Amino acid sequence: MAEFTLPKNSIVKEGIYHKNYKNLENIKKLIIYRWDPENNENPRLDTYEIDQKKCGPMVLDALMKIKNEIDPTITFRRSCREGVCGSCAMNIDGINTLACLKPIGEVKGDIKIYPLPHMPIIKDLVPDLSKAYNQLESIKPWLKRKKYLENNESNKLEEKKQSPKDREKLDGQWECVLCFCCTTSCPSYWWNSDEYLGPAVLLQAARWVNDSRDSERKNRLKDINDSMKLYRCHSIMNCTHSCPKGLNPAKAIADLKKAIVTEL
Amino acid sequence: MRSNRPLSPHLSIYKKILTSVFSIFHRFTGISLSIGSILIALWFCLFALLPSYYFVFEIISANIFFRFILFIWTITIFYHLFNGVRYLYWSFGIGMDLNSVYFSAYMVLFLTMLSSILVWFLL
Numbered sequence: 001m002a003e004f005t006l007p008k009n010s011i012v013k014e015g016i017y018h019k020n021y022k023n024l025e026n027i028k029k030l031i032i033y034r035w036d037p038e039n040n041e042n043p044r045l046d047t048y049e050i051d052q053k054k055c056g057p058m059v060l061d062a063l064m065k066i067k068n069e070i071d072p073t074i075t076f077r078r079s080c081r082e083g084v085c086g087s088c089a090m091n092i093d094g095i096n097t098l099a100c101l102k103p104i105g106e107v108k109g110d111i112k113i114y115p116l117p118h119m120p121i122i123k124d125l126v127p128d129l130s131k132a133y134n135q136l137e138s139i140k141p142w143l144k145r146k147k148y149l150e151n152n153e154s155n156k157l158e159e160k161k162q163s164p165k166d167r168e169k170l171d172g173q174w175e176c177v178l179c180f181c182c183t184t185s186c187p188s189y190w191w192n193s194d195e196y197l198g199p200a201v202l203l204q205a206a207r208w209v210n211d212s213r214d215s216e217r218k219n220r221l222k223d224i225n226d227s228m229k230l231y232r233c234h235s236i237m238n239c240t241h242s243c244p245k246g247l248n249p250a251k252a253i254a255d256l257k258k259a260i261v262t263e264l
Numbered sequence: 265m266r267s268n269r270p271l272s273p274h275l276s277i278y279k280k281i282l283t284s285v286f287s288i289f290h291r292f293t294g295i296s297l298s299i300g301s302i303l304i305a306l307w308f309c310l311f312a313l314l315p316s317y318y319f320v321f322e323i324i325s326a327n328i329f330f331r332f333i334l335f336i337w338t339i340t341i342f343y344h345l346f347n348g349v350r351y352l353y354w355s356f357g358i359g360m361d362l363n364s365v366y367f368s369a370y371m372v373l374f375l376t377m378l379s380s381i382l383v384w385f386l387l
Contacts, residue, residue, distance in 0.1 A: 010270035035270055043270050091272075094279030117274035127272060187284060190274050235354050237283035237365055251360040258357055 002191030015044030018070050026052040029110040030062055032074065035121050043121070046071075052104065059111060060088050060099035075124040083244060086179030090115055090125050096181035098244040116184035118193065132180050135197050139205045139224065144216040166212035173207035173252060175245055176200065182239035182249050188232045195228035199239035199249035202230065206252040209259065218263065225260050233257075286347065286369050293344040300337050338383055342376040 006012075015034055020027060027049050035043040048066050055065050060078055067074050077087040081100045088099040091114040093107045104111065119127035145160070183189050183198035197205070202224070209220045224230045230253070239249040278284075310321040324330055350368050353359050359368055 004275055006273060006276075007271055009268065010273070012273060033272070037268070040268075091277060094277060095281070112277070114277050115272040117272055117278055119272050120269040121272050122269065128269065185278065187275070187288075234287065235351060236287040237360075237362075238281065240360070240362055240365070241281055241283050248361060250354075251357060254354055254357045254360060257355070 009042060011042055013042050013044045015046040017047045018049065020049035020051065022051070028052045028055075028062070028104060030066065031110055031112045032063075032066075032125070033114045034074070034124050036073075037123055046074075047110075055104070057103050057105070058100050059092055059102045059104055059107075059113070062104055062111070063088075063099060063113075075126055077126055084177060086177030089179035089181045089184075089244075091117055091184075096185045096242040096244075098179060098181070101244050116180060118190040119184060127184075129180060131193065132183060132198065132201070135201045136178070136204060139197070139201055139208070139220070141204050141208060143208075143211065143214055145213075146215045160213045162212050169210045169212070170207060172247055173203060173210065176203055176207070176247055177245060178204075179244065181242045181244055182247075185238040185242040186233075187236060187238065188234055192228065192232045196232035197224070197229050199233070199253065202233070202256065203247065203249040203252045206256050209256065221256070221260050221264055224256065225264060230256065230260075282366060282369055286372070290344065290347045290351070293340045293347075296337075296340055297344055300340070304337075335380070335384060339376060339380045342379045343372065346372040346375045 012033065030048045030050065031045050032048065033043055034046050048070055050062055050065055050070075055062050058081075060081055063074070063076055064078075067076075076090070076099070078100065079085040079087045081088075083098050083101040086098065089096065090099055091097075092099060092102050093112060096116060099113075113125065115121055115125045115127045119129070122128050178200060180198075180200050182203075183200040186199055189196055189198040205220065205224050208214055209217055214220075233250070233253045235250060235254065237250050240247075240251070243249065307321070307324060310317045310324075350359075350372055353368075359365070
């Protein structure tokens, strides 16, 4: 049964206010979720004031500025700062997105930053994604070919070619950077994360199901044809709404369901 | 150590965006319709009974509060109907890009209002 409230140790308390005394004009307030594993306190919301004129355009720039200039203890993942690595996924202004792709100017008023929703927290804005990674592994996200012996001898050394038309079928699926913004925006995943695979993993499942070079299409479909793994998707469409790369996991899942009905 | 990890906030902090709101209302309307249809059936039973029960039926029908609830119930029916059609299209993978999702959502709202008003004030 879904638990709609937070457990006792997760209830968010008020935190520290880091006031900016130097500049009072171009101030932007950032309210950030903090949790330190080294003391036994509950998570808290710290407030930081930054000078917008002396800060880069994106929310990630603001976070870096805070880490560099105000509070070096603040912890978050980041790497490429251009939406390619998927590290800086977090909940900004109520919606999951990549901090490096979210302009500060898009947020009216104070910027509230939480980690990805309904995830165990390692520290501050760093969630533990190991469950999601294990789920990704469970769909076997690699190319599978029938054993060489079953095929022609010639297949052994020949490259398996893919026509541009077949390659097009993967567009909108291979671009996923696995930031899990979509998965953690899905209410169904919040309540069923133990068994439901979630949009990101199902999008990857679709990516391998639709690969013309893969010979396990049917088996892959059979594997995910499960009331919990796949059919906890109720087309809520939060995944498509939140995807920072503009992909459409909900559509991919609908197509998977259709393929199962028509092909199995 | 691991079990001590807090759970990050979810329902309370996620923005109430159109997609999830329309989805949860589809459930709410579905539940209230199934409860409501039993009540409506009971109400109809009144005039299947003896003629003396008929005036109870009339008293209930004339009650403004009852009529208001019936009006809400009409909206509920049409919302569930039109949104259900939206879900049918999605089952075929049609209209699932974000622009179409928003457009069809507003269409559902518009059609719901239009048909409820038609039923109550023009028929």
